[in-house]
Amino acid sequence: MGAGALGLTLTASAPRAGGQSASVVVINENGSVSSNANTGAAKWISPSAFVVSSLETGRIGYIVAWGGNEYGYACHYSLSGAPANVTIDADTGMLAIGTALTVKDYTFIVTATNIEATGVSASFTFTLHVLQGITAGTPTTSQILHKTYDPGSGTWGAPSGNNWTNVFKAMQAAILADQARCNAVHDESLRATIPLQRGKTYQYTNNGWLTGIQYFQLIDRGSGAPPILQNIVSDPRGSNPYSDGPLNIGGGSSMSHQEGIKARCAKIATVAAGSTKVTLLNSGDASKIKLNRWHLVCGKCLQIGGYPPNLEVIDYVKVTAVSGTTVTLDRPLKYSYDQTWWENPQDDQSLGVARLVPYDTGGTGGYIPTDPRIFTRARILNMNMQGNSNFPGGPNINGANIVYVQSAIDFTFEGCNIPNAQVSMAKHYYFKNVTATWCWEPDKQSETLVIDGGSNAGQVIGGCTGFQYVLFRNTHTGAIQVSPRQLRSKGTWHDATGDGSFPGTNGGKFGPPVTEAFNGPLGYWDFGMDGACQFTHGLDKHVIYAGSADTSLVIGTNATWNGNQLRIPRSFASFQKWLIWTTAGTVLATNALPPYTANWGYVSSVTSPGDGSALWVNVVWVYGSKPTSGTLYLRRGRRLYFASGNTFTTGTLWQSPKFTKETATGDETSWNFPSGYPTNMSG
16 A cells, blocks of 8 residues: 555545544555545556566566555556566466567566556556576576476485485575575576475475575476475474474574564664655664665554564565665655654564664675575475474374465465465465465565465464455455455455364354454455455354454543544553554544444554653544543444455355445445545545
8 A cells, every 4th residue: 555545535625513624635544644635546566677587487576556546456457568478467466477588678568457446547667677598507697597406316315215304405505505606696596496206205304495595496297196295303392383394484584583673673764655765763774784685664563572573564675775874775665654653662573663674684795694595486386285293293283284484575385285374574475276274374574465266165364464465366265364454355255164173263263254363454355346255154154253343442541632642551451452453544433333423533643752651643533522531432444345246155144344434235234434534535
């Protein structure tokens, strides 16, 4: 959601009852407030170019359009003037090459069309730089090396039965050595392909054997059942609870160090969405920032305690220049960032104020050279991942079967069997035709998650807090309990039947097909606008269950006014709810549930005194008098679209989650934003 994304516009010429006169006001979901409407289509795309080789095919990355008046990620994409074998996924902006391209620069047009206002679009120039692909030697500055590393070739020894630990370790070392050699010429210049044989079982005692490889494909070859990946380490839970499952890969960012996080990051001055520059508050931090490396701009705390730090807004960027305290980025920021946002200064894992975080820290020239490199683009294809048979209690319980990935720009699982996916701290995750045999927990600091086809029927997806955008497309899910900032579901069956394998929740079952996870505001949720969905209940008959989606406080007891600023002390028992659910546009009212008829106002911004002692919520009071006593209620959901074409399995009933605006069918009546609210121009 960038500058103007879901631009919320109010135009009025007369005062509201008991309120203030209102001119044009725009609240952007990025948290900025402006006086001019940012109308229409997207204003930019990022990135505006990719570098590939003349041997590359398949998905090469994502294009994201931003800055229009619909919510972020709400575009359909198309190409004109591109080579015939270059395509773009209309829903996600994923660019792909069908057959390899010859060496040259290809410039063509990317058009982004608003999903709701289909007559609104914008076109942008995009360039595909194709370098020469080679299969041996060391690449020059205009070349990229493609090399196959076959663990079955004997180059790195032979397995002991099905135990490939030593082979994988030696192979990883060889890939990393080649990568360092290639990167000495120019970064990101090695593409590694690792083939595994169908019908074989690959066991090992170190599940981090893919860590540090910037570009890789782990693929299947031959015939028979998909290759099996299985960790057989004897249970070492005392040292690392993630070391037992099939994979524990990634690292190489300041966030992947669980201590000294703040010391490894750089505070930046408050900056507006759309900016391509940020300003360091401490000139000494310039030494942490490395040219042409990935960094994370982030802020606004979403969780008190716990690792990794949970943040409401994030931008993944590359740094192109550092001059004094001015850092130039390779793309405009989607969100605004504020130096006065709340955090606990005494807690190293409480991040709230605006920061620039070194993200790709490893290798020669990196901020922390001993770190591994992050995954720039990684793909795991047609693998069957199984739990650890040496784990106490068996291979099918939590801990034995975790597939953990972190620190990636673009990571894909395709055609895989994954028991327990826990993916975190990445720009893009894509699950294509993947089958879940247990429960998944996408976790924090990630931009997009796309679950496309496949099934986790009978299982649960829980989490997605700190995710900017989640898309379910043409898939069969179990119950989901998620709270991404934005969510879309199209052509998907949300099926809560048999969701009993998720522990510790509602006696082991969710019941409703869709529930909300705890952390984070809910900006825009859409079910079925672009392809009808189906819903089946579990223990009860709800479609979407509001759960703990509201909270309240008593003015004068739990919080006080300072002018139009509501000051909430850290000592208040529900402090965390107000911290993680208030964002620009959140409605505060004296009646608990929308549609709002009593006194109400909206949050224009959220700030703090800087010492962790309180949350300061700036409120524009629109209707009625600002209350000086009594109860004030907060609802975290801004806008819900529930398409009329969605269907309910017999016995499943609609239960409104009571977003501020709902377009929905069923037992509830739809309602708009209350009169006087800065309304989504497209809604």
